[in-house]
Amino acid sequence: MLLPVFTLKLRHKISPRMVAIGRYDGTHPCLAAATQAGKVFIHNPHTRSQHFSASRVYQSPLESDVSLLNINQAVSCLTAGVLNPALGCDALLVGTQTNLLAYDVYNNSDFFYREVADGANAIVLGTLGDISSPLAIIGGNCALQGFDHEGKDLFWTVTGDNVHSLALCDFDGDGKKELLVGSEDFDIRVFKEDEIVAEMTETEIITSLCPVYGSRFGYALANGTVGVYDKTARYWRIKAEWSSPLNEADGQWGIIPANTKLHTALSVNLGSETRAAHTELCISTSNDTIIRAVMIFAEGIFLGESHVVHPSIHSLSSSICIPITPPKDVPVDLHLKTFVGYRSSTQFHVFELTRQLPRFSMYALTSPDSASQPLGYVNFTIAERAQRVFVWLNQNFLLPEDTDIQNAPFQVCFTSLRNGSQLYIKVKLSGEITVKTDDIELAGDIIQSVASFFAIEDLQVEADFPVYFEELRKVLVKVDEYHSVHQKLSADMADNSNLIRSLLVRAEDARLMRDMKTMKNRYMELYDLNKDLLNGYKIRCNNHTELLGNLKAVNQAIQRAGHLRVGKPKNQVITACRDAIRSNNINTLFRIMRVGTTSS
Incomplete structure (x- = not known):
């Protein structure tokens, strides 16, 4: 039977995810939490007569076991743990949008107090890679910083967007901790010290990361999704998902020919006066059966991650085209459930299949226009034949079926369906590749895609934007x-x-x-x-x-x-x-x- 050690009535509004337990005297666990009034609430029932002489801390007049640490700013992150192993006790780490405080609760004194220009949205404490001393690592305004117990800046690097969550985990199983970073751009990045070794794209802001064991770690998203990764593979996730209202057709009206097949095709639609340019998914049956409805589950494309197309009874046919507009250049799996039958059917056969949307599906192959050539470029050389580069192009862009490139040199031009900007890719006989675009982020995505496809470990480039x-x-x-x-x-x-x-x-x-x-x-x-x-x-x-x-x-x-x-x-x-x-x-x-x- 579980018995309570103590009971505490909270008289303060505690900020979400800003609670920590630390052994500040080296023995007894104490509760610390950030309040919404710019203070840190510290509950210590073990030393009731402790005298608080420092200016930061004062005894709560209502609770003898509670002291309040004055921060005088909104607290943005908080944690506790061993910062200096030689002391044998935990430190309390408090981050704001301008400073990081490492506090010695037992002796009521600062370990250090540092100004952090990039702010502190998330914090984690522990060892990273080959850095021997524990680090207080904060993630802020697209930047990561790590401080030792003296406040020395031993680690710094940048990441793609504002950081929302951090965790330390032995991601690659080498016995050393890697840093997991979740940010506003929906990405989970894995840093081996200051080198990114893996990236996983999710469908919402990553609000929390937590090591599980080994290379597994848990994550939570702003939309309520929670799940577990094992290295770069998603182990499982939980979210309210749609389900088919009808099962396999089993009545007279649901029977369809046994040889009925479903065909899918992805293409680029340049749009019209009434409709913006988009990628198009066309689904058709192999006979005179009709498509009654299509359900698409795809992460990061549709609101709520699913989309249902249900044509009116007057527009039913054996084919249907669905516009798709991915907001980011990432490969996406489209999970389809298509309801097939006849006009008079009351029950339908459900075809289930998966089709991948290429990474750069929002770029249409067009004729070169020298008047609007981009000024920005990136230039690099790889040891690959032109045919292999064409295979990469074909897997990552939606090229027309009659596109056939056998030999170098060749040049292809694409137009962005999002903003009409131009993208040129030129391949020479020597293996030199030039990517011309004014979008430095797009150029980087293309470089990373090429490196991944050809298993390139190190690549230097020349660039100008x-x-x-x-x-x-x-x-x-x-x-x-x-x-x-x-x-x-x-x-x-x-x-x-x-x-x-x-x-x-x-x-x-x-x-x-x-x-x-x-x-x-x-x-x-x-x-x-x-x-x-x-x-x-x-x-x-x-x-x-x-x-x-x-x-x-x-x-x-x-x-x-x-x-x-x-x-x-x-x-x-x-x-x-x-x-x-x-x-x-x-x-x-x-x-x-x-x-x-x-x-x-």
Whole structure:
């Protein structure tokens, strides 16, 4: 029989997923949770008479076992664990959108307090790869940072979007932990230290990740889906799914010819005045039977992941075409259930089949237009014949059936069905491939697709995206401006804080001397100064919001520059870009993004 050790009535609103249990004295487990009032609630029933002398912590007046840690900002993530093994006790880690606090609860003191420009949306504590000391790893504005017990930044890299969840797991079974990262772009990325070794695309924002055992880990999505992966393979998932209202036809009216077959075809539809361009799935029967309804289950394409097409009784035929518009360039499995019968049928035969939508299905093969050729390009060489490159094209794009390319050199041109932009792919006899597009993200996706298809482990490229790089240059200028404003506002606030202390002392002196006129004047000055501080705080908040937006763009640019390479060159580019940012060497940054190295 289970007996409660203690009972606690919560008098605070606790933020979701921000609860941790730690042994802050090395022995007894204590509960810590972030409240919605910018404080951390710490429940410790084991040392009731502990004295809290630090300015951050005060005893709750209503609960003798509870102390409150003042953060004075909205807490965005929280965890507890061993940060310094030599101490034999756990640390409490608290993240906000501007800072990370590592706190020694037992001694009421800071292990460290660091400003984090990219914010902290998620946090995990543990060992990563070959880094010997435990790290407090935070995920924020497209960036990942890891700090040791002294607050030293031992790990940093970028990821594709804002981070929402983190976990440490021995993903590849080598006895060392890899970092699992779930982000707003629906991707789960696996980092072996600063190298991405696997990516899995889900259908919603990944809100939680949790190691299970071995290479298995659990995940949860914003739409309520939960499941388990074993390495890159989804082991299972749970979500409310549709089911067929009818089973196999078993009556007189449901009988169809035994040789009835179902044919499917995927093609590109360039649209019309009334309908946007899209990919089209056409389904037809092999005889005069009609299609009464089609159910499609496909992750990330339809709202709710399923789509039902039910033609009116007057438009029933043996074929049906369904428009499909995938929002992202990822391969998608279309699971189909097609109801086939006759016009007079009351029951229908259900055909079930799966068809894969190619990764770049939203690009139509078109004639080259030299007037609208993209300025951006990426150039690389692989040891493959032209025919093999054509096989890759055929598997990843929807090419017309009569397309036949046997020999190099050749060039193909595609038009995006989403925005009408151009994509050129040129293959030379030497194996040199040039991809021309102004979309750096699309170029990176093509590089990764080619590398995966041909099992390329390391690939260096030469690239230039003038339009994108010019926008990035403007963003970097803004980042410098916002940093300057931030420093000036911080200095002004520090000066005003000193002035407040001085005015308070002078006002109190006047009160003790019964000089009411002077006291009133000093408090009026304090009132005016407080208004100035509030206005300055609003300006600082707006400045910080703009700064975060621009830092996100910079981090994404570094991630995209890395995404143009594969293996070691990818990691080298990300590291070199970060060093260039740290030294404020913008010209070097763009050289690295173009050629992959700092050398000329």
